[in-house]
Amino acid sequence: MYLNKYQQQILEGKYGRGSQKAMEILRAMGEARGAEKMVEISYAHLMPPDVMFFPYGRQGKWGQELIRDLIQDIDHLSVPATIEPKFVDLNIAKQLEFSEDEIKEMNQIMESAVRFYEKLGVIPTYSALPFFVYPGKLNQHVSIAESISILWYNTIFGSRCERDDGVISLSAAITGFVPEVGMHLSQNRYAQVIIRIKDELEVNNFADSDFDALSLAISRRTKEKIPVISNLPLSVGQSYTKLKHLLATIAVESGLPLLHMVGITPEAPTLEIALGPNHHKVEEVLIGEQEIREAYNIACTAKENHIDYVLLGCPHVTMKEFMEIIKIIDEKKVHPNVKFVISTTKLFRDTASDMGYLDILKKAGAIITDSMCIAFAGTKVKGTIATNSIKGAFFYSGFDQEKVSPVWFGSTKECTHAAIEGRWIGGGKYGCS
Amino acid sequence: MDVLKGKSVSKKHPIVEGKALVIKDLIAFWAGIDWESGDIVEVAHSGRGQNVTGKILVFPAGKGGAGETFGYYYLYRNNKAPLALLCNTVQATTVAGAIICNTPMIYGFKKDILKVIKTGDHIRVNSQKGEIEIFKENLIYRKE
Numbered sequence: 001m002y003l004n005k006y007q008q009q010i011l012e013g014k015y016g017r018g019s020q021k022a023m024e025i026l027r028a029m030g031e032a033r034g035a036e037k038m039v040e041i042s043y044a045h046l047m048p049p050d051v052m053f054f055p056y057g058r059q060g061k062w063g064q065e066l067i068r069d070l071i072q073d074i075d076h077l078s079v080p081a082t083i084e085p086k087f088v089d090l091n092i093a094k095q096l097e098f099s100e101d102e103i104k105e106m107n108q109i110m111e112s113a114v115r116f117y118e119k120l121g122v123i124p125t126y127s128a129l130p131f132f133v134y135p136g137k138l139n140q141h142v143s144i145a146e147s148i149s150i151l152w153y154n155t156i157f158g159s160r161c162e163r164d165d166g167v168i169s170l171s172a173a174i175t176g177f178v179p180e181v182g183m184h185l186s187q188n189r190y191a192q193v194i195i196r197i198k199d200e201l202e203v204n205n206f207a208d209s210d211f212d213a214l215s216l217a218i219s220r221r222t223k224e225k226i227p228v229i230s231n232l233p234l235s236v237g238q239s240y241t242k243l244k245h246l247l248a249t250i251a252v253e254s255g256l257p258l259l260h261m262v263g264i265t266p267e268a269p270t271l272e273i274a275l276g277p278n279h280h281k282v283e284e285v286l287i288g289e290q291e292i293r294e295a296y297n298i299a300c301t302a303k304e305n306h307i308d309y310v311l312l313g314c315p316h317v318t319m320k321e322f323m324e325i326i327k328i329i330d331e332k333k334v335h336p337n338v339k340f341v342i343s344t345t346k347l348f349r350d351t352a353s354d355m356g357y358l359d360i361l362k363k364a365g366a367i368i369t370d371s372m373c374i375a376f377a378g379t380k381v382k383g384t385i386a387t388n389s390i391k392g393a394f395f396y397s398g399f400d401q402e403k404v405s406p407v408w409f410g411s412t413k414e415c416t417h418a419a420i421e422g423r424w425i426g427g428g429k430y431g432c433s
Numbered sequence: 434m435d436v437l438k439g440k441s442v443s444k445k446h447p448i449v450e451g452k453a454l455v456i457k458d459l460i461a462f463w464a465g466i467d468w469e470s471g472d473i474v475e476v477a478h479s480g481r482g483q484n485v486t487g488k489i490l491v492f493p494a495g496k497g498g499a500g501e502t503f504g505y506y507y508l509y510r511n512n513k514a515p516l517a518l519l520c521n522t523v524q525a526t527t528v529a530g531a532i533i534c535n536t537p538m539i540y541g542f543k544k545d546i547l548k549v550i551k552t553g554d555h556i557r558v559n560s561q562k563g564e565i566e567i568f569k570e571n572l573i574y575r576k577e
Contacts, residue, residue: 028532032442033523053503059468062510063503066533147498165502165526167533182525223459224494224522255459255496255524298477395464397476 001030001179002037010175018074022171025070029168030179039141039180044077044173045130046122047084047145047166050113052373055087056105064109070170074120078176082123082130084146085316086110088377089369095339097380126371127345128315129244131157138266141184143172147251148244148315148391154258156243158266160184163257183257189267190276191228191260195221198288203233207411207428208245208321211236212390213295214287215249219256220295221285228260228274230284237264241320248315249390292430299393300432302406302424307335308383309405310419312412313343314375314392321388321412322352326360328416334365335422339381341367343374366419381405386418408432434568435549439519441563442531442538449537450557451516453550453567454488456480461497462530463504471513489556490515491546495527505530517558519546519565539563 003011011027013020030038049055049063087110088096093103118124125133128146136142136159144150145166153159162182164172172178182188195218197203206214218227236242250259260268268274275282312321325342334340342361344352349370352358361368375395378385385396386408393409408414408424410431418424426433458479460466465475471486485508495501505527508514518531518538531538537560542549550556553570 025529025532028443029525029528032440032528032532032538033525034440047499049500049503053500058511059503059507062507066503066506145499150499163499163525165499165529167502167529168525169499252461252498253496255494255522301476394476 001027001035003027007038007177016073018070018072019174021070022174025167025171026175026177026179030181033179033181035179035181037180038177039184040176041141041143041172041178042079043134043136043140043142044079044081044169045084045144045146045149046081046117046169046173048113048117048170049166050109051117052084052087052376053166054376055109055113056102060105060109067170070167074174077120077122077173079173080123080134081173082125082127082134083117085126085128085371085373086114087373089372092341092367092369095367096341096377097382125345128373129345132345132347141178143169143178145169148248150257151247151251151259154183155247155260155265161257163255189258190226190278191268191274191282192225192278193222193227193282194271194284195227195229196284196286197229197231198286200288201292204235207413208241209388209409209411209428210292210430211242211245212249213292213430215246216253216295216298216390217287217291219250219254222254222256224255226256226258226260228262228268228271230262230271232261232264234263237261239320241318244315244318252391252394289430295390296409296431299390299409300407301397301404302384302408304384304406305423306384307338307386307408307418307423309378309381310338310340310386310415311374311378311392312341312388312415314387314389314395316348317342317344319348319351322348322357324412325416326357328413329360329364329366329420332364332420334419337422338419339367340365340419341369341374343372344368344370346370384408386410386415386424388412388415434566437542437544437546437549437565437567439539439542439563439565441560442528444561446535446537446560448557448559449516450555451487451489453491453552453554453556454483454485455547455550455552456483456490456492457547459494459496460492461501461504462495462508462527463497463500465497466504466508468504468507468511468513471508485515486513488515489517489519489558491519491550493547494520494522495524497526499526501526502529502533506534509534509536519558521546539565
């Protein structure tokens with residue numbers, strides 16, 4: 001693999017041990033994947049384990065050791081960088097069943113990490129949706145460690161980004177380079193399988209969670225192949241919330257970095273262009289009601305209607321979702337046996353506050369939080385969880401066989417009703433009840 | 434005995450050998466596998482209940498979020514990691530996990546390894562050559 005003079009100097013340690021280590025990792029990755037050279041990036045999104053990945057217990061110490069080894073003498077990053085949500089908002093950690101000891105430990109590991117990254121100049125987004133703060137551009141090379149954002153930058157902006165992880169994105173932010181492989185190369189970005197939505201599905205009337213189900217149905221059928229959806233209504237592309245639900249599930253259920261949508265995404269103005277040289281030899285997969293129902297059935301693991309927790313915001317609750325919740329909750333109260341946690345970003349929280357939503361929600365008894373990962377933060381709770389996110393559902397139910405939390409998965413509307421009633425009513429067209 | 438050639442993530446590892454565990458579905462090392470036990474715990478996964486520790490793990494590719502590497506790293510730190518990783522297609526997070534945990538990993542074989550290898554087969558992984566040797570389960574194999 002070719003390295004230019006500057007990259008070679010980094011590798012030789014001229015810019016310190018941290019940069020050297022970062023370049024060693026990037027080169028190993030490049031060699032392993034057959035890269036010919038490095039490509040310069042102009043933005044990175046970081047996922048440090050000591051901020052977001054279980055910063056307590058044995059894994060907390062391991063995560064800290066892993067990163068300390070990497071960042072030893074680093075005092076700045078080569079590119080602007082945003083950062084993932086914190087593992088949990090320590091102010092509500094007790095309500096999410098974390099012990100005093102764990103909270104104390106997290107306070108130490110997480111807070112010292114947060115201070116460190118902010119001192120490095122990291123933009124303190126603490127968000128899995130950093131594109132609201134730092135949008136990408138067509139053909140811009142970036143390095144992102146956040147599954148939905150990888151999909152978002154590649155798909156919605158046409159930026160170029162591999163499925164980088166916490167270690168690679170940090171190495172990339174330190175050096176300013178990534179190996180030129182995969183999504184960084186035009187020839188790898190063409191669609192490899194066509195997804196057609198059957199007429200029986202009324203996508204225009206989809207609830208938000210139906211997009212999660214569609215996403216799961218697609219990813220279970222395309223597996224490693226880049227899909228192009230040939231007939232999605234263009235209105236889907238105009239809704240951040242619909243796109244969030246559509247991209248979040250496929251991001252974790254598949255290994256895919258990109259999902260073309262004809263007429264919606266920049267590299268798919270037509271089906272032919274999205275398929276490029278593959279247009280002769282691709283198969284078409286049909287998604288209908290049966291596939292959507294099947295996805296719901298996979299995500300819903302609860303049997304009892306009783307609800308203990310309603311956890312919304314994987315990823316963060318958007319303004320549209322806030323509005324849906326407000327419409328239903330109005331003057332009502334959250335059921336006394338239910339903890340209703342709404343997790344958003346600082347940006348949306350401020351807007352929701354300006355709009356008077358937070359007062360209404362607090363009065364109703366909801367717990368509002370921001371800048372944390374509710375998928376992780378919710379993994380300690382015991383009892384039945386309702387969520388509007390399949391990604392969240394998988395984290396809660398697939399995590400540990402012995403401490404499995406039964407999950408109801410449905411729309412924001414259904415989840416809000418569950419928070420008020422203390423039980424799952426369902427009512428979605430394709431969903432579980 | 435079959436010999437298959439693929440691409441090795443790192444050539445520096447010594448030869449390792451062990452029993453194959455063949456998993457037909459994509460694997461998530463974070464959340465899909467419990468790092469405390471090494472068990473596959475993902476709901477509706479064909480490998481649910483199987484244990485990856487010390488196995489030559491044969492799977493189509495990695496999947497999951499950007500935290501995959503950490504999931505793999507915790508498995509490794511807890512001494513529950515597989516002995517080697519063999520996959521059809523390469524996924525960056527799997528490679529990153531293999532690099533930071535020094536796990537031999539070979540991918541991109543000419544044949545579909547899920548069809549060629551069966552669970553229980555004895556596999557010898559030669560990272561330097563990017564080669565695997567497959568000794569079928571029903572043939573008694575002795576090292577000497």
